[in-house]
Amino acid sequence: MRRSWAAWLAILGRREGGTSLALFRLITAAALIYNLVPAILRGLVEVLWVDVAHGGYRPLTAAGSWLVALLGGPTPGVVWGLVVVTLVAGVALLAGVGGRIGGRLVALVALQGMFAISMINGDAKGSYDALLCNSLWLLVLGDGTATLSLDARRRGGSWRSELLVAAWPRYLVITQLIAVYASTGLHKVSAFWLPMGGYTALYYILLQPTWHRWEMYWLAWVFPLTQVLTALTWTWEVSFPLVGLYLYLRQRPGEGGRLRRLLTRWDLRTPYVLFGASMHLMIFLLMEVGPFSFITLAYYPCLYRPAELRRAAAWIGRRLARRGGERPAVTGAGAAPG
Amino acid sequence: MSTGAQEPGDQGPSTPATGQGPAARPGILAHLLGLFVIYHLAAVIIQAIPDPGVGLRRAAWREPTVQQEFKVWAEFFSGFGREVTVDELQGRLWTIAQGFTEARAAIAEPFGPYGHYVGVRQPWRMFVAPHRFPTALVIDVQEAGEWRVVYADRSTEHTWRARTFGHDRMRAAIFRYGWPGYAKIYGDFSRWIAGLAAADFPEASHVRVRMYKRRSPTPEEVREDRVPKGETIYPVTIALEAWR
Numbered sequence: 117m118r119r120s121w122a123a124w125l126a127i128l129g130r131r132e133g134g135t136s137l138a139l140f141r142l143i144t145a146a147a148l149i150y151n152l153v154p155a156i157l158r159g160l161v162e163v164l165w166v167d168v169a170h171g172g173y174r175p176l177t178a179a180g181s182w183l184v185a186l187l188g189g190p191t192p193g194v195v196w197g198l199v200v201v202t203l204v205a206g207v208a209l210l211a212g213v214g215g216r217i218g219g220r221l222v223a224l225v226a227l228q229g230m231f232a233i234s235m236i237n238g239d240a241k242g243s244y245d246a247l248l249c250n251s252l253w254l255l256v257l258g259d260g261t262a263t264l265s266l267d268a269r270r271r272g273g274s275w276r277s278e279l280l281v282a283a284w285p286r287y288l289v290i291t292q293l294i295a296v297y298a299s300t301g302l303h304k305v306s307a308f309w310l311p312m313g314g315y316t317a318l319y320y321i322l323l324q325p326t327w328h329r330w331e332m333y334w335l336a337w338v339f340p341l342t343q344v345l346t347a348l349t350w351t352w353e354v355s356f357p358l359v360g361l362y363l364y365l366r367q368r369p370g371e372g373g374r375l376r377r378l379l380t381r382w383d384l385r386t387p388y389v390l391f392g393a394s395m396h397l398m399i400f401l402l403m404e405v406g407p408f409s410f411i412t413l414a415y416y417p418c419l420y421r422p423a424e425l426r427r428a429a430a431w432i433g434r435r436l437a438r439r440g441g442e443r444p445a446v447t448g449a450g451a452a453p454g
Numbered sequence: 455m456s457t458g459a460q461e462p463g464d465q466g467p468s469t470p471a472t473g474q475g476p477a478a479r480p481g482i483l484a485h486l487l488g489l490f491v492i493y494h495l496a497a498v499i500i501q502a503i504p505d506p507g508v509g510l511r512r513a514a515w516r517e518p519t520v521q522q523e524f525k526v527w528a529e530f531f532s533g534f535g536r537e538v539t540v541d542e543l544q545g546r547l548w549t550i551a552q553g554f555t556e557a558r559a560a561i562a563e564p565f566g567p568y569g570h571y572v573g574v575r576q577p578w579r580m581f582v583a584p585h586r587f588p589t590a591l592v593i594d595v596q597e598a599g600e601w602r603v604v605y606a607d608r609s610t611e612h613t614w615r616a617r618t619f620g621h622d623r624m625r626a627a628i629f630r631y632g633w634p635g636y637a638k639i640y641g642d643f644s645r646w647i648a649g650l651a652a653a654d655f656p657e658a659s660h661v662r663v664r665m666y667k668r669r670s671p672t673p674e675e676v677r678e679d680r681v682p683k684g685e686t687i688y689p690v691t692i693a694l695e696a697w698r
Contacts, residue, residue, distance in 0.1 A: 121488065122480075124488055124492075125480045125484050125485070125488050128484065128487055128488055128491060129480075129484070154621065155621065155623065158617050158618060158621050159618065160618065160621055160623065160624065163618070163624075163646075164623055164624070164627075168642060168646070172646075173642060173643050173646035174639050174642040174643060174646070175642065182570060182571060227572075227573055228573070230573075231573035237627075239626065239627040239630050239631075239636075239639065240623040240624065240626055240627045241623070241626070242622065242623070242626055243577055243578060243579070243580050246573075246575045246576070246577050249573035249574070249575070250498075250573070250574060250575075250576075252573075253572060253573060253574055284487075284491060288491070288494065288495070288498075291495060291498060291499075292498060295498050295499060295502040295576060295578075296502075296576075296578055298502070299502035299503070299504065299576060299578040300578040300579075300580045300581075302503075302504050303504045303578060303579050303580070303582050304581065304582055304583070305504075305582065305583075306523055306582060306583030306584065307523055307526035307527055307530065308523075308526075308583060308584050309583075312526055312527070312529075312530040313526050316584070317581070317583070317584050318584075319584075319673065320584030320585070320586060320670050321581055321584045321585075323584075323588075323670045323671075324584070324585050324588045324670070325588055325589075325590040325607045325608045326585075326588060326590075326607070326625050326626075326628065326629040327625070327629075328608065330608060331608060333671070333676045333681075335673075335676075336671075336673035336674075336676035336677050337673075337677065339673040404620070404622050404625060405622055406622035406623070408580075
C-alpha cells in the first residue's frame with residue numbers, strides 16, 4: 117500500500133513541457149468565445165437566460181446555478197454581467213496572461229461564468245456546456261499559460277517557452293476525453309446503433325430537423341455508407357478506453373505478456389485520432405450542434421507528450437518546406453522548444 | 455512545484471519533479487494532491503456511468519419512437535427461444551432502470567457538491583437514439599382571416615426570425631418541446647413568440663404555434679418518393695390584441 121502510494125505521488129510529481137496544455141488552453145478559449153458570441157449577435161442572451169418577467173421566453177426563477185441565485189436571479193443586469201465577464205476571461209485565457217496563479221484565476225472566472233450561464237435555462241443547454249466547464253476546470257488545475265502565451269513572451273521575449281509544468285493535469289485531460297467517448301457510447305443503447313436495428317442510427321439522426329443544417333434525403337442513396345459509419349462510430353466510442361490502456365502500458369515497453377506487447381505494438385492513438393477528427397469535422401459540416409466538436413478537439417493535443425507534438429510539428433515543417441522547394445527551417449526534434 | 459528549464463526526454467513518460475529524488479519525502483501538499491486527484495478521477499468516472507433516470511417517464515415511453523425501440527429489442531430477445539412481448543420487456547426494463555438509477559445516485563452522491571459548485575459534471579447522453587418521429591416547429595400568422603406559414607424549421611421559404619430559432623441552443627429547447635411533459639413551458643414559449651409576431655406583423659390578428667410531427671422515411675421510401683405525411687401536434691393559437 118505504501119509503495120503504491122509512493123508510486124502514485126511519483127506520477128503526480130512528473131513534469132514536462134507545456135505545449136500540450138497550452139494548445140488545450142488556446143482551443144478551449146477560442147471555443148468559449150465561439151460559444152457566447154453567436155448568442156450575443158443573434159440577440160439571444162436575454163431571450164434564453166433572463167427570466168420571463170424581464171424579457172425572457174420562460175420563467176427561470178428556479179435557476180440551477182448557485183452563483184446566479186447568489187447574485188439575485190436571472191435579471192438582465194446579472195446575466196449581461198456574467199456574459200461580459202466570461203467573454204473577457206475567455207479573451208484573457210486565449211492570450212495567456214496572468215502567470216502561473218493569475219492564469220488559473222482567469223480560467224476559474226471563465227469556468228464559473230460559463231457554468232452559471234449554462235445552468236440558468238436547462239432546456240437550452242447542451243453537453244458542450246458541461247464539456248467546456250470540465251475543460252476550464254482542468255485549466256484551473258494545470259498551468260496552460262507556460263508557453264504559447266503573452267506570459268511567455270513577456271517573460272522570455274518569445275511566444276514559446278521551455279518552462280516545465282506538472283504532467284498530471286494532462287493525464288486528467290486524457291481521462292476526461294476517454295470518459296466522454298466511452299460514456300456516450302455506453303449511453304447509445306438504441307437498437308438502431310446495433311445490428312438488430314440495421315445500423316440505421318446515423319441515417320435517421322441526420323434526417324432529424326432539429327440537428328441537421330439542411331434537408332438530407334440524399335442520404336438514402338448512400339445508405340450503406342451511413343450503416344458502416346454507424347457501426348464504426350459506436351465501436352470507436354465504446355472502445356476509446358483502449359487509448360488510455362495503450363498510453364499506460366507503453367510506459368514500460370518490452371515488459372509483460374503477449375497481450376501487452378500486442379496492445380503496444382502500434383500507436384493506437386493514430387487511428388483513433390484520425391477517425392475522431394474526421395467524425396467531428398463531418399458533424400460540424402452536416403449538423404448544427406454548437407461548439408461541441410471544437411471543444412472536444414481541444415483535448416486531442418493532450419494525447420501526446422510535448423516532445424511528440426514538437427516532432428510532429430518538425431515533420432510537418434519538413435514536408436511543407438520540401439513541397440515549397442526550400443530547405444527546412446526546423447531540422448531536428450530538438451530544434452524547437454516544447 | 456518548482457519549475458525547471460530542461461525539456462523532458464522522449465523515452466520516459468515525463469521527467470520527475472525537480473528536486474524530488476527517490477529519497478525525497480513528499481510533503482503534506484503532495485499527499486493532499488494525491489487524494490484530490492483520486493477524488494477527481496472517481497467523480498469523473500462514476501458520474502460518467504449512464505443514468506437511465508433521465509428517460510424514466512411513462513409519457514415519454516409511450517412515444518412511437520420509444521415504442522419502436524422496444525419492439526425491435528423484444529423481437530431480438532424472442533430470438534433466443536422464448537417469446538418476449540413489448541409489455542413484458544417494458545415492465546422489466548422499468549424495474550431494472552429504477553434500481554440502477556437509485557444505485558447510481560447513491561454512489562454518485564459524494565460528488566454532488568463538486569458538480570454543483572465547481573461544474574464538474576458528466577452528462578454525455580448524446581444521440582442516444584435516433585428520433586424516428588421527429589417534430590419541427592411551425593409558426594403561422596392570420597392576416598385578413600387567412601393563415602399563412604411564416605416560419606418552419608429548416609425551411610428555405612418560411613424564414614421569419616430564422617436566426618433566432620436556428621441557433622443551436624434554441625434548437626435544443628425546441629427539440630424538447632416536441633416531447634410530452636413540456637406543456638407549461640411550451641405555452642410560455644408560444645406567448646413569447648406571440649409578442650414577436652405582434653411587433654413584426656402589424657396586420658396579423660392571431661399567431662399559431664405548432665409542431666409538425668412526421669415519421670422519418672426509410673431509404674426505400676425516399677428513393678421511391680413515398681415520404682410519409684405528418685400531423686400537427688400541440689397547436690396553440692393566440693390573439694395578438696394584448697400586445698398592441
